[in-house]
Amino acid sequence: MDTKNLVLRTKFMDRLCHWTMVACFFLVALSGISWFFPSLNWLGYVLGPPQMARLLHPFLGITVFVLLMCMCVRFVHHNLFVRTDITWFRHIVDVLMNKHGEKLQIGKYNAGQKILFWGIMSLISLLLVSGLMIWRAYFAMYFPIPVVRLALLAHSVAGLGLILLVLGHIYMGIWVRGSIGGMVTGYVSRAWARQHHDRLYEEEVLPAETSSAKRPH
Ligand code: HEM
DSSP: OOOTTEEEOSOHHHHHHHHHHHHHHHHHHHHHHHHHSGGGGGGGGGGSSHHHHHHHHHHHHHHHHHHHHHHHHHHGGGSSOOTTHHHHHHTHHHHHTTOOOSOOOOOSSOHHHHHHHHHHHHHHHHHHHHHHHTOTTTTGGGSOHHHHHHHHHHHHHHHHHHHHHHHHHHHHHHHSTTHHHHHHHSEEEHHHHHHHOHHHIIIIIHHHHHHHHHSOO
């Protein structure tokens, strides 16, 4: 792949972490949905026979949590809210209409992506805590039954909430052309970087290119 005119957006380890987590997430989410909606019971077979699905679901859930925490550590500094995020909110209609006239001062991630990031991290944490509390094989016996029932409710609500957030995330990935390619190959075009993340482009991409052009070859 000729990367001369491309900008590296996501490093290999981060992409590996993201896509491994996505594979585990879908298996956990589909088996979870299969127990929540009886008519979708057949979805549980993604993890094999019912007993096997019951056994694997919590372990895969913990894997999703661990991988998401790795992403959290790697990406958290790009997802802290800054003053310029207000500009993005003020131009939300233009953003949704895909109009790119104004400079929106967007860094590595825009304000919408940051909200999604924190939503995902909060819900997966709630899923982990409530999931451990309802895990019959190891922990549920340490909690009174009403507490386990509450944890089950919290687990279902957080699971559905996370699935809805992820559907929004996938929709936005398809809507913003070039971003899924960026998460697969790691690279985006220079025009894409300038159009969608103008502040990052001006503060980091351009200076890095200028200094490497000045270096003797
Ligand atoms: C088919 C499913 C998915 C697709 C196509 C997809 C696509 C993407 C893309 C394109 C990016 C990079 C965005 C950019 O460079 O601006 C990204 C980042 C990310 N994705 Fe996904 N994703 C999927 C599933 C998931 C799932 C299931 C989760 C978590 C439950 C998730 C969590 C994240 C996070 C945390 C980031 C980093 C965003 C940030 O730091 O603000 N993704 N994804």
